[in-house]
Amino acid sequence: MRILKFWPLLTLFALAGCSGNWGWYVVNPTTPAGQRNLMFLLDGLYYTIALSVTAIAISVLLGLLVALPGLARQRPPRVINRVYVELVRAVPILVLILWVYYGLPQVADISISVFWAGVLALAISDSAFQAEIFRAGIQSIDRGQHEAAHSISLSYVDKMRFVILPQAIKRILPALGNQLVYMLKMSSLVSVIGMEELTRRANELVVTEYRPLEIYTVLVMEYLVLILLVSAGVRWLESRMGMSDRR
Amino acid sequence: MPAKKSAAQDGNAAPLIRMRDVSKFFGAFQALDQVSLDIGMSEKVVICGPSGSGKSTLIRCINRLEQHDAGEIMIDGVTVDDSAAARAVLRNNVGMVFQQFNLFPHLSILDNLTLGPLRARGLAPAAARELAEYYLERVRIPEQMQKFPDQLSGGQQQRVAIARALCMEPRIMLFDEPTSALDPEMIAEVLDVIEELAATGMTMIVVTHEMGFASHVADKMVFMDHGRIVEMAPPKRFFSEPESDRCKTFLQQILRN
Numbered sequence: 001m002r003i004l005k006f007w008p009l010l011t012l013f014a015l016a017g018c019s020g021n022w023g024w025y026v027v028n029p030t031t032p033a034g035q036r037n038l039m040f041l042l043d044g045l046y047y048t049i050a051l052s053v054t055a056i057a058i059s060v061l062l063g064l065l066v067a068l069p070g071l072a073r074q075r076p077p078r079v080i081n082r083v084y085v086e087l088v089r090a091v092p093i094l095v096l097i098l099w100v101y102y103g104l105p106q107v108a109d110i111s112i113s114v115f116w117a118g119v120l121a122l123a124i125s126d127s128a129f130q131a132e133i134f135r136a137g138i139q140s141i142d143r144g145q146h147e148a149a150h151s152i153s154l155s156y157v158d159k160m161r162f163v164i165l166p167q168a169i170k171r172i173l174p175a176l177g178n179q180l181v182y183m184l185k186m187s188s189l190v191s192v193i194g195m196e197e198l199t200r201r202a203n204e205l206v207v208t209e210y211r212p213l214e215i216y217t218v219l220v221m222e223y224l225v226l227i228l229l230v231s232a233g234v235r236w237l238e239s240r241m242g243m244s245d246r247r
Numbered sequence: 248m249p250a251k252k253s254a255a256q257d258g259n260a261a262p263l264i265r266m267r268d269v270s271k272f273f274g275a276f277q278a279l280d281q282v283s284l285d286i287g288m289s290e291k292v293v294i295c296g297p298s299g300s301g302k303s304t305l306i307r308c309i310n311r312l313e314q315h316d317a318g319e320i321m322i323d324g325v326t327v328d329d330s331a332a333a334r335a336v337l338r339n340n341v342g343m344v345f346q347q348f349n350l351f352p353h354l355s356i357l358d359n360l361t362l363g364p365l366r367a368r369g370l371a372p373a374a375a376r377e378l379a380e381y382y383l384e385r386v387r388i389p390e391q392m393q394k395f396p397d398q399l400s401g402g403q404q405q406r407v408a409i410a411r412a413l414c415m416e417p418r419i420m421l422f423d424e425p426t427s428a429l430d431p432e433m434i435a436e437v438l439d440v441i442e443e444l445a446a447t448g449m450t451m452i453v454v455t456h457e458m459g460f461a462s463h464v465a466d467k468m469v470f471m472d473h474g475r476i477v478e479m480a481p482p483k484r485f486f487s488e489p490e491s492d493r494c495k496t497f498l499q500q501i502l503r504n
Contacts, residue, residue: 147312148349148408152363152415153338162362166353 026211027218037205041218044201048226051115051190051197052183055122059183060176062123063130068160070135081131088128094189097121101193118190126183133179137172138164170241177234181227188223198222261324263288263419263450264309269318271304271474278304280474281318286467288418289448293461293482296471297497302454305471306421309452310341322419338367342412346424348404350396356383356407357392360414368415375414382410386440402433406440413444420444422453456501462486470494 027041028034070081091099101117104110112120141164149159169176191200202219206212262285271279278301286292294302307313309320311327320327325336351359360379364370370378383392386406388399396404405425412420422441426434438460445451445464455461461468461482468485470478470493478485478494489495 142349144345144347144349145351147343147345148351148411150312151310151343151345151349152411153334153367154363155366158366162354162366163351167351170353 022214023211024214026205026209026214037209037215038218040205041198041201041215041222044196044198045222045226047115047195047197048184048187048199051118051122051187051195052180055119055126055187056180056183058119058123059126059130059179062127064134066127066131067134067138070131071138081135085128085131088124091125093121093125093186094192096125097189097193100124114190114193114195117193118187118195122183122186122190125186126179129179129182130176133172133175134168137168137175140171141167173238173241174234177231177238180234181230184227184230185223262286263290263323264452265319265321266305266309267319267321269305269308269315269320271301271308271313271315277474279308279315282474282476283318284469284476284479286419286450286452289450290466291445291451291464292453292467292469293465294452294454294469294471295456295458295461295497295501296477300471301474302471303423304474306343306423306452306454309419310337310343310421312343338415340417341419341421342415342417343421344405344408344412344423344425346427348396348401348408348428350404350408350411352396355393355395356388356399359396359407360411363411363415378414378416379410382413383407385413385443386410387436400433401429402436405429405433405437409437409440409444417449419450419452422451422455424454424456426455426457458486458498458502470497472497 025031025034027038029038066081066084069077070085072078097118100121101112101114104117104120105112145163145167146159149163154163187197188199191197191203194200198219202215206215209215264284264286266282266284268281268283269279270277270281280301282301282305284292284305294305296302304313308315309322309327311329311333314329322336322340325332327333327337351362354362357376357379360382361372361375364375364378365372379392383389386409388403388406388410391399391403391407396407399407409425425441426437429437434457438457441451441453442460442464451464453461453464463482465482468478468480468482469476470485470489470491472493477491478489480489485494486498489498
């Protein structure tokens with residue numbers, strides 16, 4: 001069954017074997033030119049990872065901050081939560097990236113690097129989803145836990161920090177893992193503003209080598225390996241945390 | 248344990264808990280209908296009544312798990328509302344034990360007990376731990392401090408929950424059907440601990456259907472129906488000659504089991 005997970009790879013290898021139009025020399029690791037090209041492509045890995053990890057860290061914090069008013073008993077904070085989530089979710093990531101990079105500097109009179117524009121756009125876009133994940137996670141915690149925290153006079157912050165969030169985060173870990181995978185993929189969109197990540201590197205090489213099929217195939221595999229590794233990491237983390245989870 | 252400071256005001260005259268015409272609505276449903284009840288220092292009150300009669304709501308209003316819609320609740324002379332003074336009075340005076348234990352499943356027994364003292368009372372870690380050890384011994388849970396709640400039996404969990412409440416060193420303990428979720432063979436061990444606690448002079452309000460327990464612990468029996476206190480009497484009179492028909496019927500039904 002496990003092998004089924006690799007069917008895209010297998011398909012690609014099969015294709016490579018039966019077509020005469022492939023020109024694998026561009027990324028042939030045994031030739032100096034192929035090596036150089038491969039290194040050029042792999043070099044984008046750093047920014048793809050840096051971008052995604054920074055963005056997910058910010059979006060988790062932002063998502064939590066947006067989720068909390070959504071859980072309030074009063075109406076005004078809940079409205080703030082709804083408006084933020086609906087508004088942000090309605091904007092395509094690509095559009096948000098363009099707006100943050102080209103628009104924000106004019107509106108806010110600041111200069112923003114390609115990297116931080118990308119991080120900001122990805123983080124804002126993802127935070128709406130994170131907020132929904134957190135809200136669902138927190139709501140899934142039994143009311144008795146809130147009441148017990150109240151009965152020993154914990155403040156709201158202490159209740160969240162020591163009682164509710166540790167339990168909620170364990171439950172939403174799979175969803176947070178999914179968001180990281182999603183983020184890794186969406187980071188490819190930041191290539192449009194010139195971020196030198198995996199996709200941009202591939203585009204640049206295609207322009208000089210005229211071998212889109214082979215180069216984009218390598219690109220596909222780069223993402224595939226990266227994401228399979230992240231998925232495995234998330235599963236490992238889940239099982240580790242699961243050991244101390246008593247429910 | 249250090250003796251708890253005495254009441255702010257002149258002791259025997261004013262009750263520790265004073266409820267006046269307290270009403271509570273859940274939407275259109277009236278859970279409490281102008282309930283008035285005074286509970287003195289060290290008094291033990293057992294509340295019984297059919298389900299939906301407002302017994303749980305009554306004690307949940309006392310520690311503000313529910314907000315009453317009308318009337319007044321005073322603890323130690325302080326009105327229970329959203330003020331900081333009310334929060335302080337609840338923190339220093341009122342502990343609660345729930346039907347479903349509500350232990351924190353992700354924390355060890357020790358951490359369950361020390362969380363309140365550390366975060367809400369500002370105790371030093373060593374002092375909090377000492378307190379936890381003392382009360383764990385009192386509820387007869389020795390050597391289980393590093394375990395997690397789900398490694399204990401229901402009866403043990405409920406005793407830990409009692410210890411957790413006691414670690415706040417309250418003067419008033421609220422018990423919301425503390426044995427209703429327990430397997431029959433574990434009820435006695437929990438009731439024994441509550442009875443021992445009663446003997447220390449703790450003020451207690453217990454919602455329970457354990458009438459045997461009630462008859463020798465309670466100073467005052469309260470029977471509720473439809474959000475009202477229908478009958479209130481010392482246990483002897485309450486069980487031998489209940490006045491209202493509803494109370495009679497209820498007792499007949501519950502004592503038959």
